[in-house]
Amino acid sequence: MTKKAQHIITFLFLVAIVLFVGIKLFDELNTLPLQIENAMTIAVFVLMVSFLVLHIAHTRRAAEIAKAFQQVDVLKQEFIAMAGSEMRTPITNIRAYVELLRTSGGELTQEQKDLARKIENASGNLKDLVSDMVESTELERDSITFEYTDFDIETLVSEVVEAFTPIAREKGLQVSKEGLKELVVHSDRVKVRRALVNLVSNAIKYTPKGSVIVSYLEEGDHVEIHVRDSGIGISEEDLKKLFQKFYRIKSKETETIPGTGLGLWLTRAIIRKLGGNVEVISTKGVGTTFIISLPVTRPAT
Numbered sequence: 001m002t003k004k005a006q007h008i009i010t011f012l013f014l015v016a017i018v019l020f021v022g023i024k025l026f027d028e029l030n031t032l033p034l035q036i037e038n039a040m041t042i043a044v045f046v047l048m049v050s051f052l053v054l055h056i057a058h059t060r061r062a063a064e065i066a067k068a069f070q071q072v073d074v075l076k077q078e079f080i081a082m083a084g085s086e087m088r089t090p091i092t093n094i095r096a097y098v099e100l101l102r103t104s105g106g107e108l109t110q111e112q113k114d115l116a117r118k119i120e121n122a123s124g125n126l127k128d129l130v131s132d133m134v135e136s137t138e139l140e141r142d143s144i145t146f147e148y149t150d151f152d153i154e155t156l157v158s159e160v161v162e163a164f165t166p167i168a169r170e171k172g173l174q175v176s177k178e179g180l181k182e183l184v185v186h187s188d189r190v191k192v193r194r195a196l197v198n199l200v201s202n203a204i205k206y207t208p209k210g211s212v213i214v215s216y217l218e219e220g221d222h223v224e225i226h227v228r229d230s231g232i233g234i235s236e237e238d239l240k241k242l243f244q245k246f247y248r249i250k251s252k253e254t255e256t257i258p259g260t261g262l263g264l265w266l267t268r269a270i271i272r273k274l275g276g277n278v279e280v281i282s283t284k285g286v287g288t289t290f291i292i293s294l295p296v297t298r299p300a301t
Contacts (some may be wrong), residue, residue, distance in 0.1 A: 087130050094108055094123045125258060128201075131194075132262040136245075139269050146188040146274065153183040153216050153223055160196050161273050168204050168212060175204065178215035183222050186298050187274050195267045196277070198292045199227040201266070205257050206288070207231030218296075224275070225292040234282040242280060243268050 032048040098120045102108070108116070138144035161177045168175040196214070203212040210230030217224055232253050234242065241247045246261035249256070275295045282288035 007217070021132065028137070029177065031094070059286075088127070090259040091123055091130065092125045092181055095120060095127070098123070128263075129260060132260055136262055137271070139273075144270070144273065146191060148186055149189055150184055150186050151189040151267055153185060153225065154179060154194055156189065157214050157216055159223065160193065160200055163197075164200050164204060164212075171204065171207075172209060173204060173238035174211040175200070175209065176213055178213060179217065181218075182222055183216060183218060185296050186293055188295055191270050191274065192292075192294065195271055195292060196225060198205055198263045198267050199292070203227050203231065203288070203290075205259075221296050223294050223296060225294070226289055227292075228287065228289040233284040233286050234280070234288055235284045237284060239280065243278075294299075 033157075098116050101116055102113075135144065157177050159181065161175055164175050200212060200214060207229045208231065212227065212229045215226045215228070217226075234249065238249045242249075243264050245265045247263040248259055264278075271278050271292055271294070275298070276293045279291045279293070280288060281291070
């Protein structure tokens with residue numbers, strides 16, 4: 001039931017109560033002298049009108065406040081979308097300059113290489129943050145768009161694993177893939193890749209030692225992509241809130257790990273828009289498996 005309908009029902013209910021009480025009073029007034037009856041009638045009438053006026057004023061004020069909040073929310077979303085768009089270009093330029101520095105032919109010292117890597121990692125984190133903010137706003141405004149194409153899951157998984165291999169190696173981790181079969185789906189490749197990148201990135205962040213394995217398989221009319229790690233795991237209590245917006249696991253093991261709490265919420269929301277789902281299985285101290293389930297063909301709208 002909408003708020004407007006609730007206000008109307010409440011108003012009619014109050015009018016009915018006032019009329020009922022008024023009728024009962026009028027019946028009682030018939031037994032009183034005429035002057036007292038007239039005075040009491042006027043008093044009851046004024047009370048009724050005052051009560052209804054106050055209720056109408058309160059309802060209008062509440063509606064005005066709600067409208068103001070909606071306008072502020074729209075302005076916030078427009079600002080985030082504009083700021084995000086403006087920030088993407090300088091971030092891309094920074095990353096391009098770092099790559100140019102590495103490949104320019106000059107020999108870099110170890111300290112210079114370390115600084116270049118830190119700049120690249122920091123700019124990458126900033127790029128992810130901006131992307132999360134923009135996509136979050138697009139989802140709230142229901143303005144996010146999808147481009148459906150046919151693509152091979154095996155090729156996509158290979159790209160992501162290859163991209164994260166150097167990062168995993170720096171932590172002493174092994175990242176690999178399982179699955180040799182070509183598996184073509186009809187979906188939004190960019191969005192699916194972003195979701196998989198987010199899950200693999202998280203797996204590496206929350207795995208101090210061991211491995212991260214990305215596998216895929218066909219289940220009827222769906223494809224499943226599994227991201228399995230041997231990391232710190234997730235407690236049952238945290239699992240209940242894991243996909244909430246801005247939720248982050250708070251513990252001694254996670255206090256130094258950067259993040260906004262938007263990634264998993266965005267990943268599930270976008271995959272669901274594509275007709276699929278994201279689920280998680282985890283045991284504290286053992287590891288975690290995230291499962292992306294996607295329809296092989298475009299879902300009916």
